[in-house]
Amino acid sequence: MSMDEETIFRVSITSVLALLFVTYSAAYGPLYVIAIALFMVAFILIMIISFADFVLFPIFTKMLKITTIPAKDYTIPKENDGIVKYVNGLYYATGYVTANIYNYVFQAEQMVEGEETEMAQGPDKWEKAVMNIKFPFKFVAIGQAVDIQKYRDDLEGRRAYIEFQYSKSESAPNVSTTVLEDLKRRMRVLQVRIDRLGAGERPMSSTMYIETTAVGITMNDATNKLTQQVDQLQTVFNVFDLNLMRVVGREMYSLYKLNYYLPTMNELISEFQFQK
Amino acid sequence: MNKNFYFLIFIGFLSATFICAIIISVLPPGYALIAIVIMMLGLLFDVIAASTRFYAYYFMPFIRRKNGMVTLNDEPPFYVTASGNAIIVREDENIYASVFIKIPVYLSSTEMSDEEKLNFSRSFSKMITINSRYPMKLASQLYYLNKDEYIRRISAKLNEVEDKYNKLKSDKTTPDKLLERAEGELAMWHNLFDGVNKSPSQNQMAYAMVSAPGANEEEAVAIAMQRAEEIAAGAGSIFGVSASIATGDEMLVFVEPEYSIPPATISELMKKE
Numbered sequence: 001m002s003m004d005e006e007t008i009f010r011v012s013i014t015s016v017l018a019l020l021f022v023t024y025s026a027a028y029g030p031l032y033v034i035a036i037a038l039f040m041v042a043f044i045l046i047m048i049i050s051f052a053d054f055v056l057f058p059i060f061t062k063m064l065k066i067t068t069i070p071a072k073d074y075t076i077p078k079e080n081d082g083i084v085k086y087v088n089g090l091y092y093a094t095g096y097v098t099a100n101i102y103n104y105v106f107q108a109e110q111m112v113e114g115e116e117t118e119m120a121q122g123p124d125k126w127e128k129a130v131m132n133i134k135f136p137f138k139f140v141a142i143g144q145a146v147d148i149q150k151y152r153d154d155l156e157g158r159r160a161y162i163e164f165q166y167s168k169s170e171s172a173p174n175v176s177t178t179v180l181e182d183l184k185r186r187m188r189v190l191q192v193r194i195d196r197l198g199a200g201e202r203p204m205s206s207t208m209y210i211e212t213t214a215v216g217i218t219m220n221d222a223t224n225k226l227t228q229q230v231d232q233l234q235t236v237f238n239v240f241d242l243n244l245m246r247v248v249g250r251e252m253y254s255l256y257k258l259n260y261y262l263p264t265m266n267e268l269i270s271e272f273q274f275q276k
Numbered sequence: 277m278n279k280n281f282y283f284l285i286f287i288g289f290l291s292a293t294f295i296c297a298i299i300i301s302v303l304p305p306g307y308a309l310i311a312i313v314i315m316m317l318g319l320l321f322d323v324i325a326a327s328t329r330f331y332a333y334y335f336m337p338f339i340r341r342k343n344g345m346v347t348l349n350d351e352p353p354f355y356v357t358a359s360g361n362a363i364i365v366r367e368d369e370n371i372y373a374s375v376f377i378k379i380p381v382y383l384s385s386t387e388m389s390d391e392e393k394l395n396f397s398r399s400f401s402k403m404i405t406i407n408s409r410y411p412m413k414l415a416s417q418l419y420y421l422n423k424d425e426y427i428r429r430i431s432a433k434l435n436e437v438e439d440k441y442n443k444l445k446s447d448k449t450t451p452d453k454l455l456e457r458a459e460g461e462l463a464m465w466h467n468l469f470d471g472v473n474k475s476p477s478q479n480q481m482a483y484a485m486v487s488a489p490g491a492n493e494e495e496a497v498a499i500a501m502q503r504a505e506e507i508a509a510g511a512g513s514i515f516g517v518s519a520s521i522a523t524g525d526e527m528l529v530f531v532e533p534e535y536s537i538p539p540a541t542i543s544e545l546m547k548k549e
Binding site for chain 2: 006007010011013014017018020021024026027028029030031034035038039041042045046049050053057064065066067068069070071072073074078085087088090092094119120121122123124126127130133134135136137138139140141142143144145146147148200202203204206213215250257258259260261262263264265268
C-alpha cells in the first residue's frame with residue numbers, strides 16, 4: 001500500500017476532525033462509549049476509503065443496486081468488476097487485471113539478483129502464455145522516463161552507504177560472513193543498475209495491466225465469460241511471478257478511460273492504489 | 277467539473293463537520309442523545325469529505341441518479357477526427373487527442389539465441405522509456421481478425437471456379453485432363469472456404485499510444501501527431517521495424533471492443549462453445 005501526499009493530507013485532516021468529537025467527553029455523559037465506538041467506525045471507514053476503496057465501493061454499489069453509465073452504450077454493473085458495451089445486439093464485457101512486471105528494472109526497492117536470467121526468459125514465457133490464450137486480450141504498459149541524473153545520484157548514494165557499512169562490518173571484531181555476503185550482493189545489484197544507466201537504459205515510472213474482453217448475447221453471459229477469461233489470464237500469466245489482481249471499482253473506471261487518452265504521469269500515479 | 281470544484285466539495289463537507297463539532301462543544305450537559313445524533317451527522321460529513329479524494333466525480337451524478345442508474349457521461353467516450361488518424365476526448369474542460377502507432381514486430385523467441393532474447397527484453401524497456409516528457413502506452417493486443425472481406429473474396433472466387441467447372445462439364449468436347457484440373461481447383465477453393473469458416477483467426481499486434489491536450493481539437497491533434505511521429509521513429513530504430521500511424525478501422529481495433537471481436541466471428545465462437 002502506498003500513499004501519495006494528497007491522500008495523507010486528507011486523511012490527516014479528516015481523522016483529526018473525527019478525533020475532535022471524542023474530546024468533548026462531557027457532552028455525551030453516559031453515552032460516551034457509543035461516541036468512542038462511532039469514532040472508531042468513522043476512522044476505519046476513512047482509512048478504507050483512502051487506502052483500499054476497491055473493497056468498499058463494489059459493496060456500496062451492490063447494496064444500493066447502482067449501475068453506472070460511464071459513457072453512451074457502456075454500463076458498469078453493480079458488481080463493479082467489468083465494463084459492458086452494448087452494440088449490435090451483443091454485450092462486450094471488458095475486465096482488467098494488474099500485472100506489473102517491472103520488478104526487474106527500476107521500480108522495485110527490493111534488490112533481486114538474477115534479473116538478467118529472468119529478462120532472457122521473458123520472450124519464451126510470453127510466447128508460451130500467448131499460445132495458451134484463445135481470446136482477445138491486451139497487455140498494456142504505460143510509462144514515462146524519470147530524471148536520469150536524480151536517479152543516478154540516488155543509486156550512487158545508496159552504493160556509497162553500503163560500501164561504508166561493508167568496511168565498518170569488515171573491521172568489526174566479530175565479522176559475520178553472512179552480513180558481508182549480503183552487503184556484497186547489494187553492492188553488486190546497485191552496480192549493475194548504475195552500469196545499465198551507462199548503457200542507455202533509463203529509470204521509469206510505470207503502470208502495467210492486462211485487459212480482456214468477452215462477448216455474450218446477454219449481459220450476464222458476457223460477464224460470466226469475462227470472469228472465466230480473467231481467471232485463465234491469472235493462471236497463464238502466473239509464470240511471470242506477477243501480482244495478478246482483478247481490478248474493480250474506481251480504478252477499473254480509470255483504466256477504461258486510459259483506452260481513450262493518457263493524462264500526465266503524476267495524475268496517473270495518484271489514481272492508482274494497488275498499481276504503484 | 278474541475279479539480280478546484282472537487283476541492284471545494286471537500287472543504288464544504290469539512291466545514292459541515294467542524295460546525296457539528298462546535299455545536300457539540302457548546303451544548304450544555306444533559307443533552308447526550310442530541311450530542312450523539314449531531315456527532316453521527318458530523319462523522320458522516322467527515323467520511324464523505326474523505327471520500328472526495330477519489331469519488332468527487334461521482335457525487336453529482338449519484339445525487340441525480342434515476343432508477344439506480346448513475347450517469348457519468350451520456351455522450352460517446354470519444355470521437356474520431358475527420359482525417360481518421362486520431363481520437364478526441366473531452367475530459368473536464370480539456371480536449372485530448374490520442375494517436376496510435378502500429379509496431380509490427382514479427383519475431384519469435386524460438387528463433388532467438390539467449391543473448392538475443394535478453395536484448396529483446398531490453399529493447400522493450402528502452403521502448404517504454406523512450407521519452408521523458410509525457411507518458412506513453414505500449415501494448416500488445418491479441419484480437420480476432422475481421423475475415424468478412426477475405427471470406428467474400430474466397431466466396432466470389434469459389435463461385436467463379438464453380439461456374440467454370442459447370443461450363444466445362446456441360447461441354448462434351450472438354451478434354452478429361454482439363455475437367456480433372458477444374459475439379460481439383462474447385463475442391464481446393466471449397467476446402468479453403470470450409471477451413472476459413474471453421475475457427476476464428478487471431479492476430480497479435482503491438483502498438484503505442486500517445487495523447488496531448490490542447491486548447492482546441494486542431495492543436496491537440498497537431499501535438500499528438502508530432503509526439504506519435506517521434507515515437508514511431510524511436511520504435512523503428514529500437515526494433516528495426518517500420519512503425520506507422522494507425523488509421524480508421526485498424527485504429528479502432530485498439531479502442532473499441534466490437535472491433536477486436538468482429539460480429540462476423542461471433543457465430544464461429546458460439547459454435548465452438
